[in-house]
Amino acid sequence: AGGRLIINGKAVGDGDPPHTLKHLDRVVFGRAHMMRIMIPKLAKKSAAAVTDGPSTRRRATLMMRPTVLEEEEHEQYAADLAEDDSSEAYQELRHYIEELRLKLSSEKLDGFLKVLKTACPLIDEANDLSTELRPSRHYKFEAELIWDVFNSEPEDLIVIRLIEYTESSADAEAALRPKVLYYWGLSKFMQRL
Structure with missing residues (x-):
């Protein structure tokens, strides 16, 4: 209660129903903690589904590594915060x-x-x-x-x-x-x- 939570760019309030988080969901707690939900079994399936090739192999590897936060992901987090009209x-x-x-x-x-x-x-x-x-x-x-x-x-x-x-x-x-x-x-x- 009294905290701030944003899931995939949408503010979640106290009266909102519970959310089921999915693989690759973006979650912002407060104003300083941002994370992406990684479910390893789903990440492996997603990586296996990527067709072979140099750039797709890199993308598949990144999907397996939750510690990697690329610039485009950071920009998406920033966009989530900018679109939050609960300010x-x-x-x-x-x-x-x-x-x-x-x-x-x-x-x-x-x-x-x-x-x-x-x-x-x-x-x-x-x-x-x-x-x-x-x-x-x-x-x-x-x-x-x-x-x-x-x-x-x-x-x-x-x-x-x-x-x-x-x-x-x-x-x-x-x-x-x-x-x-x-x-x-x-x-x-x-x-x-």
Whole structure:
């Protein structure tokens, strides 16, 4: 409960029915642990089914070795994370994204969404880390959009702000008051994470 699980690119929630994992399924636990399910007997059958030839022999060998994670598999994991729309940071920006759809060309919008889908899981991860490492401090990372959409590159349209929520000294029972501590460009935020 409370964890994050993605199987073959689809987020699995607490209320979802149990999943039966199959050979070569991709599983992401949390934000840092990714794996591919390898069932050795099925791997041997898959490898035997591959027709003979230099490149197919290599592929058959790779199917037998669960420790090999090729670049294309890593890219698939990254795509799974990018397609995961359960990102809290992404959900908070849905209203603004719809507005941008009306203002940007499809080419610029695609570039922006690609950058945003890369940034949002990192923002979620930063929030998870700060909650875990500093539970007494009420930190929250948020994406903020710059509205110079016509003259900026997609990565320049997003800034990340760090907010600390503090109790108001006047009314201790009032809701927490937000105070912006920092603004970073996306590249600076990624370096700091």
